[in-house]
Amino acid sequence: QEDIDQEKKVIINEIYLHMDNYYEVCQQNLISEIWKNHILSRPILGDLTTISKMKSDYISNFYFQNLNPRQIVISISGNYDGEVLTILEEKFSNLSKKDNHRLESALPDYKSSNVIAQRDTAQNFVMMGFPLFSYMDSKLLAFMIFNQLFGMGASSILFKELRDNHGLVYMVHSYPLIYKEGGLFIISASLPKVNDTDYLIQETFRKINHYRNNGMNKEEFNTSKLKLLGQMALEFENTRNRMLELGKYEFLGLYSRLEADEGINGVFKLVKNQEISCTNEAIFKTFSYPASISIINSGKKSAINQSL
Template identity: 35%
Template sequence: MRVLSINNNRIILNKNPNYKTVSVGVFLNMGSKFEQGEESGISHFIEHMLLTSNLKYHKTSTRQIVEDLGGFINAFTTKEFTCIHGKVISEYSEILVEILIDIIKYPAFKQEDIEREKNVILNEIQSFNNNGMHVCQQKLLKNLFKGHPLSNEILGNRDSIRKFNREQLIEYYLETLNREIVICITGDFDEERIIDIINKKDIFNSKKNITPRQFNKVIYSNFNIIKYHSNLGNYISFALPGYSYHEIDTVYLSFLTCILGYGSTSLLNRILRDEMGLIYNLNAYLHTYNEGGALIISTTSNSASNIDRIISIFGEVIERLKNRGLDKKDFDRVHSIIKSQILFKTENPHDIMLELGRNELLGINNNRSIVDYNNLNKTMENLKEITYEYFCDFLKKFFEQPFSYYGLLNEK
């Protein structure tokens, strides 16, 4: 793997001739945590605009060109960055690189596109607001990160979306382009030809290379909130304050996430579903950011009366893990799951591209990660160093902090 600096941007070339495809991602320092006041949702809105009209492609869309080659282009926005990415078979790699750079360089921001995307995003917000589990999780994170920019919602709010205008969008986007950009290419491609294309594209050669705003570490709020609503469903989400992706103990949180909620044989699934029949399924997510993170467990039940029992059982499980540690067989099971997840990802160049690009943009120290995509033997050795004894010690320390929860119930 090579990392180059071209015109104040970083280019990752991760060539592997064993693949027959190429994945490319352009990573922008543009996410919801950088937004203030009436900017709420502007990063996600600009993401939509980048995939609409383009000043260089008048007769057809950039998406159509790539899809006609059998590939795809897509985009997503997070709290910390925005990514425009695509995948094609290797023979079209140079076309994909050119198109993705043109998407970033020549967005049209046409007024008719802006008005249409306002309606699209308002419908997107409504769709998520109709999803009780999503609402419950967002309320949980908003309270957990209260007072910190990480509490900003990626989609924004209806008022800010309706007020966006062309001048505001262009000004915000141009400010983003003055921050460092990362381009990551993974798969089978001609490195020198790709470098030549990027040099000729002259990506923002006059940029000022402004550093994104910096924020303090999260001071976590502790809360136990139950709200009532008229929609169908009873939802509960738990939060355990986590770590920044710069902290080495984050890897142990990955193990804990699997132990508590990954798959039908996870600890909470076995108790809440298989033994007690209180739930249908359960999801566990690990959120990590520059300033902090959280382990989130979410589930739903057909009866509001079950939620109290679920909260009580969750507390008992946490207390048992803290005081008695974890059964060795559960640790071994999760060790195998993590190993499999790593090996699955090594066979997916698109996933590798997304992770390498994110890590480079956010300055995540790969030396603190157990995964080295270019040295699988080293990765397996790193995995062996995560021992049962150390993990049990970690649980005692981690569970000293209280958990929080947010519930939405449809019965009073």
């Protein structure tokens, strides 16, 4: 229990650190409202109450009930020889083979909601969320091609519109949160003037409505697909990234989409085979839901009530 108490102190310090990171707080507020009462709405660190009450016997019971040696995935990438596989087989073959048990949860219900919190900050933080596909859904990859255009990097639609054209923000980007049960597409921005929040949200919705109604054109689609392939190629030059990706596909059961022994090359093929019609269908479905908005600001609620 002494070791557990020591580690609890570290985790509590991490929770306090998280509370001072307003991007993370803004995102957690958004998730907690959208997926209220679902397991995915909870902060992965826990909270001060749950961590403080945790005992060693509870942790031990959870470990033995839920962590199954049969679910261990070992991923190797780089310059290795067959002897490594023999050693791993020897070391892991004697692990206990208890019944397979995996924690499962129901699909979360999306609840459109808006949440505003006041903090003593120099910046104001805005996040918009839409329900997104599970990592088990083939439409997710189609949508990620769109995200390359919409919110990835300095050449993205959001960056050009909100920063270059209007000077509203220093930082803006979009990204997915993906789980087996479902996902969220999040647009994140920070701006210095609370009174610009309405305009930022309106301009973002204007771009969202354009792509929901019209989709990507062929030039945008082809350019975004090449960008995604280029990004993947650079990432997979790193053997650590390649190892993690292979392990993730194996653990999450995603190799069913690939042909036998294709590995990383199969992932590239999945992207190359995407069609513009699938991407536009994914865009329309995602943006057909009402948005949820989370705001952390240094002003008064009345300054941003028009958009909410």
